[in-house]
Amino acid sequence: MEDLRIGVIGAGGRGGLATHAHKPGHGARITAVCDIRAEVLQDCRTAYGEDILTTDSPDVLLGQDLDAVFVCSPDYLHRSHAGAALEAGVAVYLEKPMGITIAECDEILRLAAHGQTKLYLGHNMRHMDFVVTMKKLITDGAIGEVQTAWCRHFVGHGGDFYFKDWHADRRLSTGMLLQKATHDIDVLHWLCSGYSRRVHAMGALAVYGRVGNRLSEPEPRPRHSLDHWPPLAQTGLHPIVDIEDISMMQMELDNGVLACYQQCHFTPDYWRNYTVIGTEGRIENFGNGEEGTVIKIWNRRRNGYDANGDIEIPLQPLSGGHGGADPRIVDEFLGFVRGETVPRTSPVEARNSVAAGCCATDSLRHGGVPVDVPDVAPDIAGFFAPTI
16 A cells, blocks of 8 residues: 655644654655744654655645645634645645634635545544543433533643633634634534534633733743642733633534533643433543543432442543544544545534534623524535534
């Protein structure tokens, strides 16, 4: 099998995902990388070989003979970078979220559909064991017909990762109900086999707006430390902080399921808890794939709370980034490029998670009014086969 020739735009940070695609002689190799930081390019030469192309220009990279490209640049550049790759006829792995506005997402979909170019979205939580296990159990009828669901997201490292760089500026990120919640909205949609038609939300900049220690120029890669505690003692925040550090949204799905999502960026711990309730029981995750993660199901009536549940499924931790999800999603993308696999996430579903987050952000910033989520244009949606 001849190696696919792979490029990477935004090779630092999340661009490290592409290391799972570098398998010279076994189906794929990284041949070109793009980043604005010289030290990142040097790291790539060390990782992938001195003979690869390294550049700070996406146009130069896309001028190479490539079969596919990973677009892992900051979210506000996704439309530009993914759009250029699609127009060049190169298959695209686009890191979530697809864009920072609904219009950007719809334009990316149009470019892929009109050029009939392969577009793959990096919603790697659909490849995490605890999410996959919950989806299978729900599909198999473990809790009957799904009626409602919610997610509590404790973003313990929020002050380090999202309030010290471009994420903190709503012009570049829209807000955390888009940037950070896109994963969780997509998972809720997947577990509930639907997508948001109407949303409303509330939120506030409750803590980090009171932190006066700001950088004059933002750092490209904020440092994460458990010593950055309590939250009001944070230092070196982005010069602009105008996004919410608490947010919550409610969703009415197209199939009648009601869902909600809560996010806080100054909790002492970091994890997600999903709860899904059906006509015959409730399912929850405790842990996100690390040691001790367990899925529990309650499907017998009782008085009071039983912490053990009726069914308990322990999960073993897997190697690889994000609890083993990163190597899985890269393998699926490479198979998709070769025409061997069908993606677990469709671009339309990825767009719908962004659309729900954008509409919820609009609601949050306009008094919590309900907002209807617009559909994808029918001619564009028809190009992408649904996977739900």
